[in-house]
Amino acid sequence: MSDSVVSEKQKPYQVLARKYRPTNFDELIGQDALVRTLKNAIESDRIAHAYMLTGIRGTGKTTTARIIAKAINYTGSDGKAGPTTGPTDNCKICQAITEDRHPDVIEMNGADQRGIDDIRQLIDGVRYAPSEARYKIYIIDEVHMLTDQAFNALLKTLEEPPAHVKFIFATTEIRKVPVTILSRCQRFDLRRVTVDELAAHYKNICAQEGITADDEAISMIARAADGSVRDGLSILDQAISLSENVLTTDTVKSMLGLNERMQTLELFKALMEGNTSEAFDLAAGFYERGQEPVALIKDMTEICHLLTKIKAVPKARRTVAPNMSDEELSAATKLAQSLSVPSLGKAWQILLKGTGEIVSSPQPQAVLEMILIRLCYASDLPDPADLIKKLHGSSGGSASAGGQTSGNGQGNGATARSSSATASVSVMNGHGNKTRPGTASQSAPSEKPETMAVANGNLDKLEDVVALLESNGAMLLASQIDQFVQLISLRQGKIEFLPAEHAPSDLSSNLQRKLLELTGRRWAVTIGRENAQPTLRKQREKREREELDKIMAHPFVSEVIKVFPGAEIIDIKEKTEEEEIN
Template sequence: MAKKKSDSDVTAGGAEGSAPAKPYVVLARKYRPQTFDDLIGQETMVQTLRNAFASGRIAHGFMLTGVRGVGKTTTARILARALNYETDTISVPTIDMPGLGRHCLEIMESRHPDVIEMDAASNTGVDNIREIIESARYRPLSARTKVFIIDEVHMLSKGAFNALLKTLEEPPGHVKFIFATTEIRKVPVTVLSRCQRFDLRRVDVPRLAQHLKNIVANEGAAADDDALTLISRAAEGSVRDALSILDQAISTSFAPETGGDSTVTATAVRALLGLADRGRIFDLLETLAAGEIASALGALDGLHKDGAEAAQVLADLAEAVHITARVKAVGPDAAGEALALEEKRRAATLGDKLSMPLLARLWQMLLKGLDEAGKAPNPLAAAEMVLIRIAHTSDLPPPDEIIRALGGAPERRRNGAAPAEGTRAGAGATAEATGDAATARASRAQPASPDFDLDLLPEDDRDFEFPSDGSMMDEDGASDDGDGVAATLAGQGPSLRPLNTFADVVGLAGDRRDAKLKVMLEEQTSLVKFDGVAGTIDLYLLPAASPDVANDLREKLNKWTGRRWIVALSKTPGETPIGQVRREREAQEIAALKRHPAVAAVLNAFPDAEVSPVRRIARDRDDDSKAG
């Protein structure tokens, strides 16, 4: 690994009677790559540039993008060095740079007159770009190519970008532009289209950990593999972040009493970063899965006292749940190289105890809890409430078991009405097989009565009556068999409701619990034409109606009825909307009631009394006493 020599060559005054001591250079600068071979994790970009240089197809503009610390500025300097690489035997641009050329040292130290670096964060205006444009007119002083490196290019103003466009599109032959940015979406597409874009990738955890291991060996220090993995994971793919953390971890592990370095351990790294111990996180997850609230809260309090933030504990718990689910799904060997062996073992053990639905539930609750902890004035209290909820719900059965335990929908209704028919047919066949013809006929003739619990239905749906003939009657007196209504309530299977009028279509939308569509049909549409036999509906949309109501109605009618419908829009208004008709009818009924002598007497006695809309009561079709 090449080192930046100039940083270590600078000297400062030392103690009395001693030679000047070299100042310490942080690892992020000391191990900054000097050639393309030193870059890690960017093989695709390096191969593309290597082929371009070999074939002479070198672009005049390069756009380097990626997260912080992946090497954008360093790559720009190496690219400028490759463009101007020159030795006694090499006088053309080349990717292979075995040693320092005539301009290499000055370029890498940012002091070459023909390689101009500009920080767009502090030079955002048009005047700064005009200086670049003016300088681009002149040939380089000593190098082969004049290179302009603009870092954080997305910070340029709109005017600055516009001023740069013409020169960027047709620059002089001796000029190259290299841009670097972390916010590629803020760069205008007019600039992007004039450059070759290279996305520098995050370095994965195993590769970054190996890189840190090599640096630790070069520094004469020692570090556990788990500690390096933890640092690599905390760096989130950024090499500079990883080197900064490693630098601090080595300093933390220094033992002055022994006069030498000690080993960097995972415990020391967790304490340094304020991260919770992974083993303690798995212990906390097991405690939560067992429903032990007191132990879980005590573990959270202990982690918080040791320096772990409450939100970080929840994030670590979510990561532990993800690791457990991943190991349970694909096995420890395929769970990823970024996991330590102990993590894989704990995740496999925990995965054997927890079901996948429970892990999915824990994941969702922890994600919601993370959001709550971020907004709460006391994150620790929010985290405790999250753990309490998780512990209380850890032993809950799945929703379908809860419904069956409460007397809800049996298996046959959740699979549609067909099993019910099969059950009745099977009962008849069994009776016939035993030779009891009368019993067989009775089993076929007598429909099974609905066995779901009305308390589980919405309040508006509890007015269904169960006549003795097995049919079901709604509040308007329309009859349907039990399996048809059960299928309608479950939202499965074609509807058995006859669609003779547009009001029947609105009623079907209500049966299917599509309140939005029902309201739109009642209040925001005017019926122009309805033909239930041909399956055609013409509607006029009122000003407040959604333009998608026709397509929505057509698709849902096709699904609900099992036949093809055509819903067209008319430019001419038709009938009065159903909702308005209903309100006018109710107003007339209330007015008629108020004229009744008994009601009038009550209203006179109680001036503040009001007559509410009358709810129609379902009646038996064969009971003439309820007619009228």
């Protein structure tokens, strides 16, 4: 056996992400604008002293930093060549940079070398010329993790570095980098690599590795990479190990859990159809496979979001579902077509609320099952638009008989009327907090009379007295009269009443004194025993009960109560003239 074969076998395995890491600008994929700009800058000798590279993980930020370092330090095989934008394999300095062993290219990790002492050490090294290379390069990865003091210490050096020093920063969180740093750098945003570019790249790597791969399997990996070259290569590496050099669609689908995504779609479909039995069977399957309840809820939330997007923009795959397989997209589109946006909105709210409950609960599986039941129950509730149509269809003739018509002659499903008053009815399901009719108006001492009382003594009824007190700030006394005064008679200068139970003992004297102050004349306020009227509050409550009885007897309201068992009226509001016209 030859020495070359032995050394090849002894060579440690290198993951695909490192083995096929780009070494020059021509090998970078998906970053055409960046490559073109940097090539032009190097060829025209307009190399900036600091670069800021930003983008999601795995798009080539650190790789680009090393390529820049090699390109501007390139000396060729004879050690005399200048900077280049082409291959750099024949340069010893570039080989050392590739192997991360050149003393003039210093790489720092902002995650652990983030303090001011680390930056001071960097600044101390800046003053010294490079030992071998043309430029001394400082590459700081995850630069956004430096402390504020470290950033401040770097400002002056970054603004006016020595001619032999270049800075290259990389970050995934550009918004966390101070603007004072950004203003001193040339910024490049590395975009997500498209699915087609990734698929072509991975197919080329499979060919070099001698791997047979289905096109759909490669496409699945490219979609799962979500724009990150490195993520996709890690998935491809795992798939090759799993498939024994034959990469099939079924293998990749199983490895990526795409079968589970289809089952999540089936689970969501069962929930939207109100099929509790099938939903619980599918959920039990997830539980047996070890999926956490919170993860299942999050997956269903993503499915709900996806279906809503498909419903809104059915054919825009690039923006709606760029990372889904054709099979998944077809199933999701079919399901979305059978659902309405209001029903998806209800499911979204239930899932969002359930996510918080399941995280804080000591029994997440029990919470998951309760959420599934809620979703099944909500699926049986009609959409508001369908409900209005149904109600009009069943009670259209009788509803309009009570005077409920609009300008076009059709009944208004949002409002019920009686012959004596025009009222807006709010109905609340019995599962929530219930407020009896009249409680909303009990906080107000009395209703406003049609004519305001006059301070010179034009007080014809008890409501005028209450209005006079309210208009002059005597709110407590006005409330006591509304609640405790059972009027017997009211004439100019004299009030006779029977105090209700629990009335204040000084009510009559307080009223007498206040009327003297407000009207300028003496009033005789006496206590009687017979022929007393109910208090203003009692009279108001009686009117509201009568109004409620009329509304409850209305065909429209009766139909609503039938559709929503346990619902009740919680408030009655008079319609304004403007609402009446509209």
